[in-house]
Amino acid sequence: DAMVIQNPRYQVTQFGKPVTLSCSQTLNHNVMYWYQQKSSQAPKLLFHYYDKDFNNEADTPDNFQSRRPNTSFCFLDIRSPGLGDAAMYLCATSRWGQGDYEQYFGPGTRLTVT
Amino acid sequence: GESVGLHLPTLSVQEGDNSIINCAYSNSASDYFIWYKQESGKGPQFIIDIRSNMDKRQGQRVTVLLNKTVKHLSLQIAATQPGDSAVYFCGSGGGADGLTFGKGTHLIIQP
Numbered sequence: 001d002a003m004v005i006q007n008p009r010y011q012v013t014q015f016g017k018p019v020t021l022s023c024s025q026t027l028n029h030n031v032m033y034w035y036q037q038k039s040s041q042a043p044k045l046l047f048h049y050y051d052k053d054f055n056n057e058a059d060t061p062d063n064f065q066s067r068r069p070n071t072s073f074c075f076l077d078i079r080s081p082g083l084g085d086a087a088m089y090l091c092a093t094s095r096w097g098q099g100d101y102e103q104y105f106g107p108g109t110r111l112t113v114t
Numbered sequence: 115g116e117s118v119g120l121h122l123p124t125l126s127v128q129e130g131d132n133s134i135i136n137c138a139y140s141n142s143a144s145d146y147f148i149w150y151k152q153e154s155g156k157g158p159q160f161i162i163d164i165r166s167n168m169d170k171r172q173g174q175r176v177t178v179l180l181n182k183t184v185k186h187l188s189l190q191i192a193a194t195q196p197g198d199s200a201v202y203f204c205g206s207g208g209g210a211d212g213l214t215f216g217k218g219t220h221l222i223i224q225p
């Protein structure tokens with residue numbers, strides 16, 4: 001049973017054309033994360049939501065935005081994708097506050113920018 | 115900021131042998147450490163974690179060792195199997211903040 005679902009799995013967008021990636025979870029976790037992973041590199045945290053509180057990493061470009069309309073869904077918006085934004089985007093969740101620090105990852109969305 | 119790194123980018127072992135993957139971290143305030151396995155084209159998969167108040171934790175065929183004195187973390191995989199071939203990331207953090215990952219070690223299992 002899928003617990004962290006990411007759609008689409010593969011996304012192609014044009015240079016400068018806004019794109020939205022989606023993540024949903026069935027775990028009812030209070031924290032949701034977005035990571036960017038480029039080829040042969042480790043995932044890099046972009047931002048996270050602790051409930052409705054948005055926490056942006058200091059080095060995340062302004063080009064990246066996020067929305068969390070409810071507990072289950074979180075979106076990653078890239079306003080003007082550049083070629084350097086081509087990567088795998090990973091969504092993860094955790095249930096902070098209940099002694100469980102493990103982050104549960106989705107399968108990722110691979111973004112191609114043409 | 116915190117950095118977490120791995121000593122070896124690639125580790126090749128014979129099937130059936132034990133594997134040891136190492137990781138160094140720099141932030142002594144980290145209180146949570148975790149190992150993930152990532153197969154090609156997939157998201158990271160949890161293997162095992164450890165809190166800073168422990169120095170060893172065992173799972174099924176895996177053991178994580180934490181040495182806080184030298185800020186070192188290792189993952190031991192017993193009797194490696196072909197299905198263990200993947201990239202292994204160590205991560206560290208604390209609280210609800212996201213994890214800081216090391217660069218990854220590619221484990222290759224030789225038949």
